[in-house]
Amino acid sequence: MAASFVSHTDVVVIGGGPAGSTASTLIAQRGVKVRLFERERFPRFHIGESLIPETYWVLERLKMLDKMKQSHFVKKFSVQFVNANGKLSAPFYFHDNKPHECSQTWQVVRSEFDLMMLRNAAEQGVEVNEATRVLDVLFDGDRAVGVRIQKEDGSTEEVHAKVVVDASGQSTMLQNRFKLRIWDPVLNKGAIWTYWQGAYRDTGKDEGATIVIQTPNKQGWFWNIPLHNDTLSLGVVGPFDYLFKGRGSHEQTYHEEVELCPAVKERIANAKRVTGYFATKDYSYRSRECAGDGWVLIGDAFGFLDPLYSSGVLLALKSGELAADAIVEGLQKNDTSVAQLGSWGDAFNRGVDLRRGRGVGLREVDRATVARFGCGVCLDAFSLPQFRITETCVRNEDLTFG
Numbered sequence: 001m002a003a004s005f006v007s008h009t010d011v012v013v014i015g016g017g018p019a020g021s022t023a024s025t026l027i028a029q030r031g032v033k034v035r036l037f038e039r040e041r042f043p044r045f046h047i048g049e050s051l052i053p054e055t056y057w058v059l060e061r062l063k064m065l066d067k068m069k070q071s072h073f074v075k076k077f078s079v080q081f082v083n084a085n086g087k088l089s090a091p092f093y094f095h096d097n098k099p100h101e102c103s104q105t106w107q108v109v110r111s112e113f114d115l116m117m118l119r120n121a122a123e124q125g126v127e128v129n130e131a132t133r134v135l136d137v138l139f140d141g142d143r144a145v146g147v148r149i150q151k152e153d154g155s156t157e158e159v160h161a162k163v164v165v166d167a168s169g170q171s172t173m174l175q176n177r178f179k180l181r182i183w184d185p186v187l188n189k190g191a192i193w194t195y196w197q198g199a200y201r202d203t204g205k206d207e208g209a210t211i212v213i214q215t216p217n218k219q220g221w222f223w224n225i226p227l228h229n230d231t232l233s234l235g236v237v238g239p240f241d242y243l244f245k246g247r248g249s250h251e252q253t254y255h256e257e258v259e260l261c262p263a264v265k266e267r268i269a270n271a272k273r274v275t276g277y278f279a280t281k282d283y284s285y286r287s288r289e290c291a292g293d294g295w296v297l298i299g300d301a302f303g304f305l306d307p308l309y310s311s312g313v314l315l316a317l318k319s320g321e322l323a324a325d326a327i328v329e330g331l332q333k334n335d336t337s338v339a340q341l342g343s344w345g346d347a348f349n350r351g352v353d354l355r356r357g358r359g360v361g362l363r364e365v366d367r368a369t370v371a372r373f374g375c376g377v378c379l380d381a382f383s384l385p386q387f388r389i390t391e392t393c394v395r396n397e398d399l400t401f402g
């Protein structure tokens with residue numbers, strides 16, 4: 001199919017989720033021309049509702065903080081755990097770890113949050129094109145030089161750019177093209193979830209707590225995320241084979257897991273289910289490379305970590321921010337090489353590994369890495385008992401706390 005039209009810009013961003021809107025906003029703030037293409041019309045459904053405190057710093061740069069404070073999103077101050085024996089931990093208040101305004105974060109309905117982020121990008125100069133699918137990334141040799149898009153009316157266009165940012169989420173456009181994906185052997189899990197109204201929730205400061213509930217057979221865990229309008233996001237995560245092989249429908253499996261778990265069952269005893277069932281089977285992965293000549297991967301298009309860490313949106317925001325800074329610096333120096341565009345990758349990976357608790361001891365991480373990843377994210381996260389407990393839960397081990 002021949003493209004009917006060719007246009008030019010400085011930077012193209014594929015995808016209008018948190019990663020794409022973050023990168024595009026920060027690039028536009030510096031006076032660079034950015035066009036963002038999103039295949040859906042927003043608002044659109046998305047999973048990934050529980051934010052963590054470290055998002056504050058990127059939201060601040062994006063000028064999103066006031067909007068978040070004025071929103072009706074449920075305020076989240078803490079996380080709590082229920083172990084396989086049904087024992088409930090005391091809340092881990094983020095403020096105890098870091099007495100700062102950032103220690104209050106939010107449980108967001110993603111369709112609303114992502115729309116706010118995309119509108120915020122447009123307000124700051126990003127040319128946002130919804131209902132526009134990127135069909136392909138265009139290359140001249142090894143260098144990305146633009147994209148081919150298809151609009152709602154079916155017409156196509158080539159958009160040439162100095163840099164292409166892939167923020168296409170789990171579509172992982174460039175990761176697929178170059179076969180860059182590395183699966184995480186431990187985190188090969190899946191999830192089934194639905195939404196409830198009228199479920200039990202605590203009051204006051206504890207109303208917005210995420211509750212992580214380990215199942216009695218320690219095969220998996222539930223997330224219990226209270227959203228506004230008295231809605232509860234309740235999902236079960238488990239090893240892929242356990243949840244999806246030789247079991248019935250998603251609905252049957254979900255309810256079998258609820259039956260096994262009294263701590264969950266009692267929370268929804270008087271609740272009404274308000275949506276169908278959702279499932280995801282592709283789990284944690286990371287790309288071998290975060291950039292090439294003229295292209296960069298951010299957010300889920302770069303990597304995805306088990307939702308137990310509630311870190312997806314943070315990593316989308318953080319990679320979007322680091323990539324945006326590298327792109328702006330590169331454009332100023334007329335250098336859009338892989339070395340320049342991917343200069344943030346190693347530090348970011350070490351930050352993710354630290355959050356993941358894998359292969360990196362605190363002493364091994366140099367201060368520069370921590371500073372680069374930003375705002376003490378790694379140190380703060382690692383020092384929280386929450387994250388040590390998280391790792392235990394992910395490995396289906398005994399969950400103990402005082």
Ligand SMILES: Cc1cc2nc3c(=O)[nH]c(=O)nc-3n(C[C@H](O)[C@H](O)[C@H](O)COP(=O)(O)OP(=O)(O)OC[C@H]3O[C@@H](n4cnc5c(N)ncnc54)[C@H](O)[C@@H]3O)c2cc1C
Nearest residue numbers: 015017018019039047048050134168169299300307312313
């Ligand atoms: C079960 C589960 C639970 C989770 N829970 C949490 C949680 O509690 N907290 C948390 O922080 N994270 C959570 N996450 C992770 C979170 O959902 C993601 O990490 C986050 O959405 C990544 O943002 P993104 O911008 O990279 O991708 P997305 O939000 O997926 O955005 C990508 C966008 O690209 C668009 N797109 C794709 N292909 C094209 C194309 N060809 N052309 C144009 N547009 C395109 C898509 O329509 C989409 O809007 C969870 C994930 C799962 C699977």
